[in-house]
Amino acid sequence: MGQGIGQILVFVVVLIAASYPFGLYMARVFADDDGFLRRGRLRFLGGVERGFYRAIGDRTAKEQSWKEYGAHLLGFSFLFVLVLYAIQRLQGHLFLNPQHMGGVSDFISFNTAASFLTNTNWQYYAGESTMSYLTQMAGLAVQNFVSAAVGIAAMVALFRGFSRRSSATLGNFWRDLYRTLVYVLLPVAIVGAVVLIAIGVPQTFHGYATATTLQGGHQTIARGPVASQIAIKHLGTNGGGFYNSNSATPFEGPGSLGGYFELFLELLIPFASVFMFGRWIRGMRNALAIFAAMFVLFAVGVGVNFVAEQHGSRVLRTSGVNITHSGLQTGGNMTDKEIRYGIAETALFTTGTTMTSTGAVIAGHDAMTPAGGAVPLTMIFLGEIIYGGVGSGMYGVLFIIVLTVFIAGLMVGRTPEYLGKKIEAREVKLAALGSLFPAVLILTLTAAAVVTKSGLASMYNPGAHGFSEALYAYTSQAGNNGSAFAGYGGTPFSAYLGGIDMLFGRFVPLIAALALGGSLAAKRAVPASVGTFRSDGATFSVLLVGMILLTAGLMLFPALTLGPIVEGLMH
């Protein structure tokens, strides 16, 4: 176990060392002054950017109010989802389809279009046997870039709410979108794809390969333009795999490095966003207090999953087979896990991917032990809060911070304010809407899924575990996470319900974030006084953890009781 803990610690140190400067870089990219583009050899980029504004008919990238910002964001997203739906339905008649995949069915297309638009990447289909290269590349992978950029744009707009004073505007949607795509996502995706290709992820337009095996059988080997899609799949915390088994598939996650490298891409922007916030508001200590709160929950998640999976399930312990860790094997619960990853890397990846609502997997979550499986379940329940998806995680935690400041202020009798902005009724209402709406959505839809016949038909495992599957499914989709207890689904009912879950789970909090930003930006700054509640120390971190557990826990506990806890008792 010591070796496993060592791997995890070294990875985390490297990640933090890389994400801190990256966060400072992101703060420069979105700064109001264009210093970034006026100096040095990169000046030509400014010209390209102005060309884009001319092309879309917004020559000056005019500042927008939160309502205009939101209207452009929604209009763009709505039109894009139609394109994505159409590509899937029509792929059988289009080019770049060497495997002659037919059109995708209406319910799967709807679910998938909603899924990729909302940065969820829930997958009701098996990629290598459903989607043409064109759909994967020009449909799904494009959304991997764009949905990530939309989330980051909304985050930056909310940041401006804190930094601006008496302002009616929050920036320009197209400018934030463009800058995320071109200066943040594309360069890292290219480097990421190069590394992935070098370690064995396929990147080709040739059709699937056919092999004559050593014993004379035939084996079809799925491949395609995989690496370019996988790089952004992780970097944009999307998670939708080219292959059905996602990064557990050796082509999508080759070697021990595959999992670690992809996790690095996945956590880079969520970690960096916290540091970016610190630089943005000129208060890194505030950001560190947030970072600490998130990190503690992350560490607990990794620890619990690691120990539980290494201990193994009761079925394995009583079966008599050897599950003891040794120099010759990882041991533990190896069901739906890969040898090269073992238990430690899988525990780290599983926690990281679910907390950032990425949804990529290097192991089957459905087959984890009750305590081990409760970690991804809890992480998706906490939703877009601790680190969270790119952009959405930061505005998710800022909702909770507003609530924390408000409640803590009431407890100690101080005026609720954060970073010099008074927190008043409107801010609290918006923050409550943003953080509690997903809970309402999850519980309503899970209830619908367990009391209807079509809902019950969507379960794979019997009993309490089946309930866990349904709960996981609607939580994962509402939180735009995308990972699954993968046995669940396959029915039109669950596909449509899930699509609705994802669309509302994404856009209601996002619009709440913009409204919150608009409301804060309009305020004057109040100077800090002795009455100000400090938001930059360990006390604040502890309060924030408490608030996160309270908001998520209150809705989580009754439902968890019916699923994993019953299983654990039966186990």
Add this chain to the structure above:
Amino acid sequence: MKRILVASVVSIVLMTAVFGFAYPALMTAFASAAFPSQAGGSLIVEDGKVIGSRLAAQAFTSPGYFHERPSATTPAYNAAGTTFSNLGPTNPALAKLVHQNAAAVLKLEGPYDAGLTIHQIPVDAVVPSASGIDPDISLAYAQLQAHRIAAVRHLPLTRVQKLISENTDGRWLGFFGEPGVNVLELNLALDKLGGK
């Protein structure tokens, strides 16, 4: 409204062109120039014939070959239809599968390894992998099978064990992840030794 429409349509066209076509095309051109083998799926070619990929398990049933881990794909080791088993920890089907697989291993290996009991069977030999095409088995499972391979192929056990360590992929940088034995590469190496 019209401004949103125009800006959106133009953006969608431009973004699809750049991220949907230019970016993957550029990466594909790079891949075929710099890493042609990896780009094509790490295929192993012998005498001009593709015999598999070093990244995908394939079916081995003959006693003269090392066997892979169990696979939940249909058919087993389907490299164009990967899947988890999704067998939850309390699912009776899991207990049954573990029991059956353990019995099969005992039956296959027992005659070559006197005194083999279920307690020596490593867990990866009886539970399905995540992808269904995990190319690796644990060192423990490889060593368990070494007795059978040595007997069937009339090779000294030490020779087989040496071959196992030659075909073991260690941790990355000797530190990250877990070591595993690549079964296809190991079986290829066995065939090259002769003595089938």
